[in-house]
Amino acid sequence: MSARTSLSRNTHLIEAAWEVCNQVGGIYTVIRTKIPGILQHWNHQHYVLTGPYFPAQADAVVDPQDEDGSVFGQAAQLLRARGYRVVYGRWLVPGRPQVVLIDPESGPLSDEDIRRKLQDELGIPCPANDPLFRQVARFNLGLFEFCLRCSELLPVQSPLIAHFHEWMAGLPIALLQALPETLRPGHLRTVFTTHATLLGRYLAMQDLDFYENLAGFEWQREARHYGIEPGVRTERAAANGADVFTTVSAITADECTHLLGRTPDLLLPNGINSERFEALHEFQNLHKQNKERIHAFTMGHFFRSTPLDLDTTLYFFTSGRYEFRNKGFDMTLDALSRVNTALREAGSPTSIVMFFITRAPYHSINPNVLESRALLEELRNTCDEVAEEIKQSLLYRALREPSRRLPDLNSCISEHIRLRLRRSLQSWESQELPYVTTHTMVDSDGDPILQAIRRVKLFNHREDPVKIVYHPDFVTQLSPLFGMEYPEFVRGCHLGIFPSYYEPWGYTPLECVSSGVPAITSNLSGFGDYVQKSMRNHRRQGLYVVDRRSRSYQDCVEELAGYMLDIAAMSRRDRIELRNRTEAGSPLFGWDRLIKHYQKAYTLSQR
Numbered sequence: 324m325s326a327r328t329s330l331s332r333n334t335h336l337i338e339a340a341w342e343v344c345n346q347v348g349g350i351y352t353v354i355r356t357k358i359p360g361i362l363q364h365w366n367h368q369h370y371v372l373t374g375p376y377f378p379a380q381a382d383a384v385v386d387p388q389d390e391d392g393s394v395f396g397q398a399a400q401l402l403r404a405r406g407y408r409v410v411y412g413r414w415l416v417p418g419r420p421q422v423v424l425i426d427p428e429s430g431p432l433s434d435e436d437i438r439r440k441l442q443d444e445l446g447i448p449c450p451a452n453d454p455l456f457r458q459v460a461r462f463n464l465g466l467f468e469f470c471l472r473c474s475e476l477l478p479v480q481s482p483l484i485a486h487f488h489e490w491m492a493g494l495p496i497a498l499l500q501a502l503p504e505t506l507r508p509g510h511l512r513t514v515f516t517t518h519a520t521l522l523g524r525y526l527a528m529q530d531l532d533f534y535e536n537l538a539g540f541e542w543q544r545e546a547r548h549y550g551i552e553p554g555v556r557t558e559r560a561a562a563n564g565a566d567v568f569t570t571v572s573a574i575t576a577d578e579c580t581h582l583l584g585r586t587p588d589l590l591l592p593n594g595i596n597s598e599r600f601e602a603l604h605e606f607q608n609l610h611k612q613n614k615e616r617i618h619a620f621t622m623g624h625f626f627r628s629t630p631l632d633l634d635t636t637l638y639f640f641t642s643g644r645y646e647f648r649n650k651g652f653d654m655t656l657d658a659l660s661r662v663n664t665a666l667r668e669a670g671s672p673t674s675i676v677m678f679f680i681t682r683a684p685y686h687s688i689n690p691n692v693l694e695s696r697a698l699l700e701e702l703r704n705t706c707d708e709v710a711e712e713i714k715q716s717l718l719y720r721a722l723r724e725p726s727r728r729l730p731d732l733n734s735c736i737s738e739h740i741r742l743r744l745r746r747s748l749q750s751w752e753s754q755e756l757p758y759v760t761t762h763t764m765v766d767s768d769g770d771p772i773l774q775a776i777r778r779v780k781l782f783n784h785r786e787d788p789v790k791i792v793y794h795p796d797f798v799t800q801l802s803p804l805f806g807m808e809y810p811e812f813v814r815g816c817h818l819g820i821f822p823s824y825y826e827p828w829g830y831t832p833l834e835c836v837s838s839g840v841p842a843i844t845s846n847l848s849g850f851g852d853y854v855q856k857s858m859r860n861h862r863r864q865g866l867y868v869v870d871r872r873s874r875s876y877q878d879c880v881e882e883l884a885g886y887m888l889d890i891a892a893m894s895r896r897d898r899i900e901l902r903n904r905t906e907a908g909s910p911l912f913g914w915d916r917l918i919k920h921y922q923k924a925y926t927l928s929q930r
């Protein structure tokens with residue numbers, strides 16, 4: 324049978340993921356940002372997102388609705404009657420889609436019943452001591468019933484597509500397959516998307532030659548070795564049972580072939596919704612404003628012992644899940660060490676402040692770092708008072724001066740405020756090196772970033788042009804040291820550095836591009852690979868791709884250091900032009916262009 328060329332108008336779509344209304348990582352970004360793109364093709368009443376119900380996250384972002392006659396609302400009601408706790412409403416994000424959230428602690432079956440069902444019907448072992456898998460299983464059983472109820476409520480002429488993301492929402496595919504033929508709803512088709520294979524993520528972290536060894540891994544043995552057999556079996560069942568199987572990049576497709584036993588039918592690249600500006604200077608101004616806010620951090624953190632010339636200081640950063648090798652933090656530090664030596668030997672006036680933004684266990688923000696920040700605020704307030712006093716008395720003194728000479732500004736400041744300023748400056752002085760970590764870490768000795776910093780000896784010495792700030796928490800408006808949202812932080816920087824070893828797609832460089840910030844990625848990341856294939860002159864457009872596929876680690880370190888030095892050597896004017904060109908490339912990655920791949924997957928499911 325050939326694939327239909329378009330979807331019939333009465334098709335309904337359920338899209339399910341663990342990260343619907345529940346931010347954990349990159350999948351949340353995919354689901355959330357593509358909603359407006361999806362709704363360009365789908366009737367609002369025919370589309371619903373489904374995820375687990377976690378009140379702490381969901382209650383703030385979902386507007387619950389009474390059952391309003393929609394198919395999904397009715398199915399939610401039927402689920403409640405079966406003993407599930409279900410929220411039906413609108414997700415308050417652009418597009419306001421319908422959403423059905425199922426409490427992963429609810430449902431009619433006992434834990435023991437669920438364990439037996441999964442083992443007997445699907446051959447999936449369900450360990451008693453795995454609280455995450457327990458919740459996943461409960462949510463998935465509810466999701467399965469939801470799909471069945473929707474299919475019963477819809478007439479057979481109304482096709483229904485259920486699209487599941489990741490193994491954490493993949494069990495319904497296996498459960499559907501396990502149904503006797505006569506009970507399987509004929510008009511329900513399934514699509515499964517994996518955003519990284521569970522096993523691949525573990526193996527890549529441990530095996531230095533992951534890509535070379537990919538074809539030889541025995542999935543079952545490895546899954547047991549890492550204690551992730553239930554998840555891996557679920558993922559394999561979903562991938563092999565789906566009508567259409569997809570992933571996000573060619574690199575991960577290869578991984579699927581070897582680790583999941585099925586080559587994806589289609590690739591669904593991830594997109595963004597970038598905010599475009601009428602005039603170029605608007606986003607350049609935003610860069611400047613946000614850079615000023617990072618300057619405030621730099622003054623508080625460094626200036627007590629190591630003042631920098633802010634005019635020649637550049638901000639580089641990396642961020643992401645704390646997977647030291649997978650995210651290329653190791654290579655970034657080795658390259659920074661070379662950049663430091665090169666700039667020092669050349670006597671360059673440029674300083675680079677490099678931020679590592681990730682999440683690692685810590686006790687608290689380092690009290691000394693907080694104290695510096697507070698002292699800076701005090702100094703700033705005193706300076707404001709000085710300025711106010713000068714302002715008040717300057718006009719008066721100038722008008723009273725018979726000779727019309729400029730009054731002595733010193734005479735405009737009272738003794739009292741002079742003393743305060745002097746005292747504040749005295750307590751500001753410090754001989755300590757600026758801290759490399761902003762927080763007190765739970766395992767400072769064993770922390771891989773800190774170990775590498777010790778190895779390359781980047782300790783924020785005055786004579787080192789490269790300075791390090793390791794912030795083991797994500798940046799948000801509530802972060803006491805920055806007080807800005809992550810996208811604002813990105814905008815204020817000059818370069819994003821993400822030379823990943825394992826990265827199915829990688830949103831971080833894409834977020835840079837949409838803010839006009841040049842970025843470095845690698846051709847072992849799905850995004851970097853896509854860029855190499857789809858953008859002829861990507862380097863001119865601010866996207867540098869380190870060749871981690873064919874070059875040795877040391878060669879890649881050189882290449883990465885070379886890109887960083889290129890940026891460091893640019894004039895301000897050149898950097899402004901590069902930002903313009905970078906931002907101009909962002910429409911290439913817009914959901915409005917990329918959503919067609921999802922539509923293609925849905926069409927393919929109707930074969």
Ligand code: 1S3
Pocket residue numbers: 348349350353518519571593644826827828829830
């Ligand atoms: C995954 O999230 P991660 O950061 O754990 O999915 C993302 C969305 O497809 C993808 O960008 C990323 O590479 C994967 O790793």
